[in-house]
Amino acid sequence: MTALFALAAAAASETGLVRQNNEDAAYAGRWLFAVADGLGGHAAGEVASAAVIQTLRPHDAEVPPSALLEVLGRAVAEANREVARQAAEDPARRGMGTTLTAMLFSGDRAAVAHIGDSRAFRLRDGQLRQITEDHTIGKLVWDADFLAPVLARHLDGRPDRSADLGVRDLRAGDRYLLCSDGLSPVVDDRTLRDALTLAANPADAVCQLVALAEDAGGPDNVTVVVIDVRAADAGLSPAEPVMLGSAAAGIAAG
Numbered sequence: 543m544t545a546l547f548a549l550a551a552a553a554a555s556e557t558g559l560v561r562q563n564n565e566d567a568a569y570a571g572r573w574l575f576a577v578a579d580g581l582g583g584h585a586a587g588e589v590a591s592a593a594v595i596q597t598l599r600p601h602d603a604e605v606p607p608s609a610l611l612e613v614l615g616r617a618v619a620e621a622n623r624e625v626a627r628q629a630a631e632d633p634a635r636r637g638m639g640t641t642l643t644a645m646l647f648s649g650d651r652a653a654v655a656h657i658g659d660s661r662a663f664r665l666r667d668g669q670l671r672q673i674t675e676d677h678t679i680g681k682l683v684w685d686a687d688f689l690a691p692v693l694a695r696h697l698d699g700r701p702d703r704s705a706d707l708g709v710r711d712l713r714a715g716d717r718y719l720l721c722s723d724g725l726s727p728v729v730d731d732r733t734l735r736d737a738l739t740l741a742a743n744p745a746d747a748v749c750q751l752v753a754l755a756e757d758a759g760g761p762d763n764v765t766v767v768v769i770d771v772r773a774a775d776a777g778l779s780p781a782e783p784v785m786l787g788s789a790a791a792g793i794a795a796g
Contacts, residue, residue: 546650547712548778551575552744553767554752555787558724559760566722566765567591567640567789571602572780575767576644577660579722580788581696586632588788590625590640594697595789597621598644602783605646610653611707614646618655618697618705626699639698642705643674643720645769650712657705658696660765661726663734664710665717670735672726673710691723716771717744721751724764729754744768763787 553570557563565580565587578594580587601617621642629635641658654662656674664671677695697703717738726734733754741747747768755764765787772778784790 546774547647547714548772548774549573549647550744550770550772550778551768551781552748553765553784553786554748555765555790556752556756556760556763558763559756561763563588564763564787565591566724566763567595567785567787568720568765568767569595569599569602569783569785569789570767570781571599571783573604573647574598574602574644575720575769576642577720577722577765577767579641579658579660579724579763579765581639581641581693586635586638587640589628589635590638590697592788592791593624593628594621594640594642595785597624599783599785601646605648607649607651610646610648610651611709614644614653614655615705615707618642618644618657622697622699622703625697629699637698639696641693641696641722645718645720647712652710652712652718654708654710655705657703658693659691660720660722663719663721663726663738665719665735665738666713666715668735668739670731670738672731675706712771714771714773717747718769718771719747719751720767720769722763722765724760724762725751725755725766728758728761728764738768741768744770
């Protein structure tokens with residue numbers, strides 16, 4: 543398959559300044575990128591996020607652009623079943639759940655899968671646009687200083703859980719951001735746009751965004767993946783895939 547674009551990416555997942563553990567997980571590969579945020583206050587949120595990312599990882603492979611939605615949709619369904627399997631094996635994990643925002647790239651297109659309140663943004667021609675819709679129905683007081691969103695949809699192993707699926711056309715110069723809610727809405731969209739616009743490369747953008755979240759108080763785990771779409775002749779070498787957060791710790795393995 544002839545490559546139309548090359549991808550450059552960077553990612554980070556940090557605990558933040560308030561939480562004691564990291565319930566976020568992320569993956570940055572060659573074609574697949576994903577962020578999952580385990581539900582705080584639910585049983586084993588870090589296990590759910592790790593299970594989803596670890597299940598998605600084998601789907602980081604080149605597929606025809608026409609198959610993007612089918613492949614990514616099937617991968618998300620498989621991940622949801624894995625959450626159900628692990629919850630059934632351990633009573634302490636019953637009720638665990640996670641958000642998921644993922645992108646799978648091929649040719650001149652990218653498929654987006656989304657459920658929950660993690661977010662995906664596209665920066666194009668200096669304009670930042672959120673390309674996912676939060677699945678929330680309000681806010682719940684989590685502690686004296688933090689309002690947690692009430693999720694209407696997330697992956698918790700129930701068979702009726704399905705992600706929003708869509709396809710985006712790519713242009714050289716596009717920059718995509720996937721993040722947990724430890725970044726957005728903690729940092730406003732204008733500040734996100736400015737940071738993404740000024741950063742010379744994805745690694746610089748990731749460092750700047752994490753710093754902005756911590757400067758804003760770091761109330762939650764913060765996970766960031768930044769992907770640049772460049773011309774195929776840009777001379778990029780594929781980066782080594784990485785898992786971050788709870789997935790890197792192997793929490794859900796086995």
